[in-house]
Each structure stands twice: as structure tokens, then as C-alpha cells.
Amino acid sequence: MADSASSEEVAVIGNTDITSVESENNLINTMVERGTALLRKMEINVAEAEKRTGKNTVNMQETYTVYLIEIRPAETVPEGGTPATPDTLWRRYSEFELLRTYLLVTYPYIIIPPLPEKRAEFVWHKLSADNLDPDFVERRRVGLENFLLRVASHPVLSNDKIFFLFLTEVSAQAFKHCLIYDPFVVFSRRFTALKQYSDELNTVISQLLRVRAKVADRLYGVYKVHGNYGRVFSEWSAIEKEMGDGLQSAGHHMDTYAASIDDILEEEEHYADQLKEYLFYTEAVRSVCRKHELIQYELEMAALDLAHKKQQKEELVTGTVRVFSLKGMTSKLFGQESQEQRESRLAALEQGIQEGEESLKEKNTECQEFMRTAWEDIERFKEQKDKDLREALISYAIMQISMCKKVRSSVYNKAKETWTTLQETTTRSHFHLFFFFSFSC
Amino acid sequence: MPNSPSSMVNQYRLEEDEEEQLDANTKDLFIDVDNPESHVTAIETFIMYRVVTKTTRSEFDSSEYEVWRRYQDFLWLRSRLEENHPTLIVHPLPEKFVMKGMVERFNDDFIETRRKALHRFLNKISAHPILSYNQHLKVFLTAQELSSHRKQGPGFLSRMGETVRAVANSVRGLRSRPEEFTLMQEYVEDFSNKICSVDKVTQRIIKEQREYVDELKQYSPTYTQWAGSEEELAESLNGVANCLVRCSKETEEQIYHLSEVLVPTLHEYVLCAETLKAVMRRRDNIQAEFEAKSEALASRKADQDALQEEMDGLADRVELANNALKGDWSRWQNSMRTDLKSAFISTAEKNMEYYEKVRAQNFKSLNR
Numbered sequence: 079m080a081d082s083a084s085s086e087e088v089a090v091i092g093n094t095d096i097t098s099v100e101s102e103n104n105l106i107n108t109m110v111e112r113g114t115a116l117l118r119k120m121e122i123n124v125a126e127a128e129k130r131t132g133k134n135t136v137n138m139q140e141t142y143t144v145y146l147i148e149i150r151p152a153e154t155v156p157e158g159g160t161p162a163t164p165d166t167l168w169r170r171y172s173e174f175e176l177l178r179t180y181l182l183v184t185y186p187y188i189i190i191p192p193l194p195e196k197r198a199e200f201v202w203h204k205l206s207a208d209n210l211d212p213d214f215v216e217r218r219r220v221g222l223e224n225f226l227l228r229v230a231s232h233p234v235l236s237n238d239k240i241f242f243l244f245l246t247e248v249s250a251q252a253f254k255h256c257l258i259y260d261p262f263v264v265f266s267r268r269f270t271a272l273k274q275y276s277d278e279l280n281t282v283i284s285q286l287l288r289v290r291a292k293v294a295d296r297l298y299g300v301y302k303v304h305g306n307y308g309r310v311f312s313e314w315s316a317i318e319k320e321m322g323d324g325l326q327s328a329g330h331h332m333d334t335y336a337a338s339i340d341d342i343l344e345e346e347e348h349y350a351d352q353l354k355e356y357l358f359y360t361e362a363v364r365s366v367c368r369k370h371e372l373i374q375y376e377l378e379m380a381a382l383d384l385a386h387k388k389q390q391k392e393e394l395v396t397g398t399v400r401v402f403s404l405k406g407m408t409s410k411l412f413g414q415e416s417q418e419q420r421e422s423r424l425a426a427l428e429q430g431i432q433e434g435e436e437s438l439k440e441k442n443t444e445c446q447e448f449m450r451t452a453w454e455d456i457e458r459f460k461e462q463k464d465k466d467l468r469e470a471l472i473s474y475a476i477m478q479i480s481m482c483k484k485v486r487s488s489v490y491n492k493a494k495e496t497w498t499t500l501q502e503t504t505t506r507s508h509f510h511l512f513f514f515f516s517f518s519c
Numbered sequence: 520m521p522n523s524p525s526s527m528v529n530q531y532r533l534e535e536d537e538e539e540q541l542d543a544n545t546k547d548l549f550i551d552v553d554n555p556e557s558h559v560t561a562i563e564t565f566i567m568y569r570v571v572t573k574t575t576r577s578e579f580d581s582s583e584y585e586v587w588r589r590y591q592d593f594l595w596l597r598s599r600l601e602e603n604h605p606t607l608i609v610h611p612l613p614e615k616f617v618m619k620g621m622v623e624r625f626n627d628d629f630i631e632t633r634r635k636a637l638h639r640f641l642n643k644i645s646a647h648p649i650l651s652y653n654q655h656l657k658v659f660l661t662a663q664e665l666s667s668h669r670k671q672g673p674g675f676l677s678r679m680g681e682t683v684r685a686v687a688n689s690v691r692g693l694r695s696r697p698e699e700f701t702l703m704q705e706y707v708e709d710f711s712n713k714i715c716s717v718d719k720v721t722q723r724i725i726k727e728q729r730e731y732v733d734e735l736k737q738y739s740p741t742y743t744q745w746a747g748s749e750e751e752l753a754e755s756l757n758g759v760a761n762c763l764v765r766c767s768k769e770t771e772e773q774i775y776h777l778s779e780v781l782v783p784t785l786h787e788y789v790l791c792a793e794t795l796k797a798v799m800r801r802r803d804n805i806q807a808e809f810e811a812k813s814e815a816l817a818s819r820k821a822d823q824d825a826l827q828e829e830m831d832g833l834a835d836r837v838e839l840a841n842n843a844l845k846g847d848w849s850r851w852q853n854s855m856r857t858d859l860k861s862a863f864i865s866t867a868e869k870n871m872e873y874y875e876k877v878r879a880q881n882f883k884s885l886n887r
Binding site: 289292293295297300307317320324468474478483 | 755878
């Protein structure tokens with residue numbers, strides 16, 4: 079774990095596309111050599127703003143503002159000498175947004191500095207709300223520079239590879255490409271999407287089961303009321319002669335119909351159970367997502383802890399006080415500590431730093447391993463879910479089909495036959511007699 | 520099985536073939552009720568229905584008639600028919616207004632339902648071997664202006680008289696009703712109960728079906744919503760959603776059919792049951808009058824000749840009334856069986872069609 083002087087390498091948490099050796103090296107580099115801030119190595123400015131026009135994603139002409147980012151090595155300039163030429167590149171506001179979103183996703187437990195407002199809000203009367211207004215642009219330039227400086231002075235964020243690319247990669251295209259395909263980002267996005275899906279699935283299946291139960295309830299009502307037909311027809315058949323048998327038979331069919339709903343709904347419960355299984359599965363998926371969040375959290379806390387320890391060591395070594403500490407305060411008030419005390423404190427810190435680096439390395443591995451295996455299982459789960467639910471839907475449809483066939487043939491076809499073959503009485507009107515009666519009334 | 524009225528009436532049966540021929544060949548009066556129109560006068564607003572008659576009967580001067588009638592005119596016609604033939608079963612008219620459901624008098628559905636019922640009423644009358652030759656019917660079908668005819672005839676006072684007599688006789692009680700009419704009375708009571716029950720059950724089924732459709736309409740969007748979160752599964756889920764949408768449409772059609780075919784028929788026979796009760800009452804009254812007079816005759820020795828003539832007249836009246844009822848009774852029963860049978864067959868067929876369509880929709884969703 080020797081201090082190597084390479085200043086080009088950038089370490090980042092979860093940088094998974096490099097070999098384990100390089101990864102180890104990167105962890106070493108994490109905070110030891112570069113100090114706690116990128117700012118010690120470079121000066122960052124947002125120097126200018128310019129208007130540009132170009133075609134946007136929907137192939138329409140638009141006008142937008144770009145900002146010039148200047149980076150120069152943080153050396154003191156000799157008297158009368160010219161400062162070194164800075165490296166520069168242009169970035170527009172949306173690229174700043176991309177960077178910030180990336181930071182939010184990658185470091186969910188760190189407070190990410192905000193960007194200046196996208197559109198002018200909280201404007202008083204005369205203040206222009208136009209994004210292209212020069213005063214607005216100037217204020218935004220200042221805000222963007224502030225943002226970069228804040229990120230650069232954060233012990234963890236300043237070491238981020240993507241942030242470095244933002245400051246150095248001239249091509250916006252290349253920058254975006256790295257950002258989108260950064261493995262850590264990819265995984266984080268996946269887990270975020272999974273959590274959202276799991277919540278949606280939970281909500282929708284719950285609702286579906288609720289409504290289905292109501293539908294079943296109503297259907298039960300419909301079938302059972304037909305049972306009343308059975309009773310009435312049966313009673314009616316007793317007072318009819320020619321129609322008696324027909325009514326009796328029809329009543330019987332209605333009873334059959336009314337009774338059939340019990341089996342139908344019982345089979346539907348089976349379908350509901352299949353849905354319920356996946357409703358409960360969402361709980362398990364959610365807990366995997368939570369575990370991911372936890373691991374992520376521990377990783378960041380370890381990184382933060384290590385960063386603080388390194389900062390403390392640096393202060394001790396250089397004598398500068400950056401962070402408020404009780405020790406620092408008391409030593410100011412009550413006098414400096416002795417050389418021995420200092421050295422023993424230094425040794426303790428170095429010990430702590432070593433342990434911290436070990437711990438961080440472990441956690442990093444653990445996190446990567448977790449994400450890989452968890453995602454494998456999640457893919458497996460998705461396939462299983464699609465297959466199972468598709469089969470469940472198919473059997474549901476088949477069940478409906480067979481129910482319809484049964485009702486049609488064993489109830490209504492038979493009922494129709496019953497009515498059709500009803501004996502029509504051959505007793506007709508007394509035609510001749512009526513004629514006589516009508517003329518005598 | 521106790522002796523039903525119709526089995527007793529079988530004594531009066533004519534030859535089957537002869538009767539069939541007569542019925543098939545002698546339909547010579549065709550009536551249609553259509554084109555309801557709103558009429559507005561200073562005093563009131565009402566609906567007029569067009570009544571179109573086509574006939575080959577010689578009693579009619581022309582072979583085609585077109586007149587306009589309002590509901591009150593139908594009421595007038597029916598009360599005339601009942602007066603002329605107190606113990607014949609005159610088909611009921613649709614009710615004056617519907618209390619439940621707060622149906623407006625000029626609501627389109629209400630008007631259409633009423634028009635259909637009025638059409639049926641006239642067709643039942645025109646198919647009746649005696650009633651179709653009634654003078655008042657002819658006037659109803661042919662006179663351009665009915666109001667002058669309506670003022671003629673016994674009208675209000677005679678109805679009053681009938682009611683008074685009816686009350687008096689019911690107080691007095693019937694001495695001896697022939698068994699066949701007692702059985703008929705019992706049948707009418709039972710039939711009335713049963714048909715009302717069937718009507719109620721049908722209304723209840725419609726209500727439950729409507730609530731089922733309402734829930735079904737909530738059900739399909741859930742599948743569509745779910746499909747939005749899925750990739751592989753989306754197609755199947757959308758398939759189910761579509762199937763459910765179509766099934767709920769089919770169920771709505773099913774409900775419509777019940778309301779348009781079965782319910783009106785059942786409703787008519789509920790009203791018929793009331794008509795039958797009235798006919799039985801009138802028959803009883805006629806007999807009661809005769810009995811009252813014969814009691815009077817027995818107690819008064821003087822003026823026997825004059826009373827005797829009256830008595831004979833009343834005796835004839837009783838016999839005519841009884842025979843008319845007996846004859847019409849089997850005719851009505853037949854008609855009732857035909858109508859209800861046809862309504863139930865139609866319902867069964869519609870149900871078969873419904874389940875077939877639902878099955879087909881499910882099948883379609885499978886093959887996506």
C-alpha cells in the first residue's frame with residue numbers, strides 16, 4: 079500500500095470495468111496522494127458564456143447558451159509571469175444536469191450540491207424571465223462555477239471519474255457515453271427501476287384482486303337470483319296443466335344454473351391465488367432492493383469515513399486546521415500539544431486509515447458481488463414471473479370458455495328445448511258459439 | 520291433478536282441423552300503431568299515435584284507414600269493450616303512468632314502450648273472434664274525429680250503477696258458484712301471484728346484471744394499467760382487458776334483451792291477471808243479480824208474470840255470461856302459453872348466444 083505518485087489515475091467507487099489489480103491500485107489512490115480535494119491540483123473556472131444555435135433531438139432549430147470551463151494547474155504564478163494556458167471546454171446547462179443526476183444516483187447518501195435554477199423563478203417585476211437574457215446568463219455562470227467548486231471540494235465526490243471527465247473530456251458525446259454506460263450507473267438505474275416496478279406491480283395486483291372480488295360477488299348475485307326462478311316455476315307448475323311439466327323442467331334448469339356458480343368461483347380462486355403469489359413476491363423483491371441500498375450506504379459511509387481520516391492526517395501533518403475539532407480548539411486555547419502527542423496521534427490515524435482502506439476495499443467487493451449475483455437472480459425471477467403469469471392468464475381464459483360452454487349446453491339449450499316442446503293445447507276458441515253469443519249480447 | 524277449468528271446457532271442443540283452418544285463413548284485419556307525435560294545445564300537451572288499419576272485411580267501407588289516437592281514446596275503447604262483453608277477457612292496456620322510477624310522461628323510452636303495448640293491445644283485440652267485430656272497435660279504427668262518438672253510450676252513470684250493484688252483491692255474498700268457476704277463481708289468484716313473482720325475479724336479475732356490468736367496467740382497466748408496467752406480459756394482459764370490455768358489452772345487450780322482450784310480456788300478464796280478477800267479479804255480479812231477483816220472486820206472489828219475464832232474461836244473461844267466459848278462458852290460456860313460451864324461448868336463445876359470444880371472446884384472447 080505504498081504511496082504512489084500517479085496523478086492521472088482517478089479512483090471511483092464501484093469502478094467495475096477494470097481488473098482487480100488496477101482496482102486495488104485505484105483504491106490505494108483513493109484519497110492518499112491527491113489529498114482531500116481536486117482543488118489542490120487544479121483551479122476550476124467557469125469563465126464565459128456564449129450563444130449557440132443548433133438542431134435538437136427533434137431536429138428543430140434552437141438557441142442555447144454554452145459555458146466555458148477552464149482548468150489550470152494550481153501553481154502559484156511568479157511575479158510578472160503569465161499564468162499557464164488553461165485547458166478549456168464548453169458545456170451547456172443540460173450537461174451539468176446530467177452530471178448532477180449521475181452524482182445523485184451514484185452517491186445516494188451524500189448531499190449533492192445543487193445547480194443554479196434552470197429557469198428564472200422567484201423573479202421580481204422588472205427582472206427578466208428570459209433564459210437568454212444576459213443578466214440571467216451571467217448569474218447562472220457564477221452559479222455553475224460555484225457548483226463545480228463545491229463538488230471539487232467534497233472529499234468523496236471530487237474523486238469521481240465521471241466528474242473528472244466532465245472537466246476534461248472535450249467531446250460532449252464521449253462524456254455522455256461514459257456516463258450512460260458507467261457500470262455503476264447502469265446497475266443503480268436497474269435497481270431503481272426494479273424498485274419502482276416492484277411497487278407498481280404490488281399496487282396493480284392488489285387493485286386487481288380487489289376488483290375481481292367485487293366482480294365475483296356481483297356474478298354470484300346474478301346466478302343466485304336465478305334460483306328464485308326455480309322456486310317460482312316449480313310452484314307455478316302445480317297450477318298449470320299443459321304447461322306444468324315444462325315449467326317444472328325449466329325450474330330445474332334454473333336451479334342447476336344457480337348452483338353452478340359455486341364451482342365457477344372456486345376455480346377462479348385458484349387464479350386469484352396465482353396472482354397473490356406474485357403479490358407477495360414483490361415484498362421479497364423490495365427487500366433485495368433495500369439490501370442493495372444498505373450496501374451502497376455502507377460503502378459510501380466507509381468512503382466518507384476514510385476521507386475524513388485522511389483529512390485529519392493531512393491537517394496534523396501540515397498544521398493547517400480545516401475542520402473544526404475539539405482537539406484543535408482546545409489546543410488553540412490551551413496551547414499546542416507536544417511532539418510526542420502529535421506523533422502518537424499521527425500513528426493512530428495512519429492505523430485507522432489503513433484499516434479504513436481495507437474496509438472500503440472489502441465493501442466495494444461485497445457491493446459489486448452483491449449487484450452481480452442479485453441481478454442474475456432478478457433476471458431469473460423476471461423470466462419465471464412472465465412464464466407463470468402468462469400461463470395463469472391462459473388457464474383463466476380456458477376456464478371461462480369451458481364455463482360458457484357448460485352453461486350454454488346444459489342450462490339454456492335444455493331450457494330452450496323444454497319451452498319449444500311445450501305441448502300446445504289443442505283446445506281452441508269456440509268459434510261458432512261465440513258468433514251466436516256476440517249477436518245476442 | 521285436480522280438474523282444471525280448461526279440462527272442463529274441453530267438453531265444448533270443436534274439431535281441431537276445422538279450427539286451425541279458420542284461424543289461419545280468417546285474419547283479415549291488420550292494425551299497426553306507430554309514429555308517436557307530440558301535440559300541444561292551450562290546455563295540455565299529449566302524445567298522438569297513428570293507427571293504420573288494413574282490412575278486407577265487408578263491414579268496412581274502405582280497405583285502408585289512418586287515424587290518430589291518444590291514450591285516452593284507447594281507454595275509452597277498452598271500457599266500451601268491457602261493458603259490451605263483461606265476461607270476455609279483454610287484453611289490458613299499458614298503465615296510465617309509471618310511479619316507480621320517476622319516468623316522465625314524455626320520455627322517449629316510455630313512449631316507445633307504451634306504443635308497443637298499444638300495438639299489442641289492438642292486435643289482441645283484432646285477433647279475438649268476438650271483440651274484433653265490435654262496433655266501437657270499428658269506430659275507433661275508422662272515425663277521423665273520435666270525441667263525438669265518445670260522448671255517446673252509457674258511460675259514467677252506468678259504471679256507477681255497476682259499482683253500486685257490485686258492492687251490494689259482495690255484501691250479500693254469492694249463494695252457489697258453479698265449481699268450475701270457483702276453480703277458475705283459485706287459478707286466477709295463484710296465477711296472479713306466480714306471474715307477479717316471475718316479474719319481480721326478472722326485475723331483480725336485471726338489477727344484479729347491471730351491477731355486475733358496473734364492476735366489470737372497473738375490472739378491465741386494471742389489466743390495461745398492469746400491461747403498462749410489463750414487457751413480455753403486456754400482450755396477454757391487454758388481451759384479457761379487451762376480452763373483458765367486449766364481455767361487458769355483451770352483458771349489456773343481454774340486459775337490453777331481457778328488458779325489451781321478457782319484461783314487457785311478463786308485465787302484460789301481470790295486468791292480465793288483474794283483468795281476469797275483474798272478469799270473475801263481473802261474472803259473479805251477474806249471477807248475484809239473478810239470485811237476488813229470484814229471491815225477490817220467491818217472496819212476492821203478486822206480479823209473478825212480469826217478474827218471471829225479467830227472471831228469464833236474467834237467467835239467459837247468466838248463461839250467456841258463463842258460456843262466454845268458459846269459451847274465452849281456454850282461448851286466453853292458449854294465448855298466454857304461446858306468449859310466455861315465446862318470451863322464454865327468446866330469453867333462452869339470447870342466453871345461449873350470450874354465452875357463445877363470451878366464449879368466443881375468451882378464445883380470441885387466448886390466440887393472441
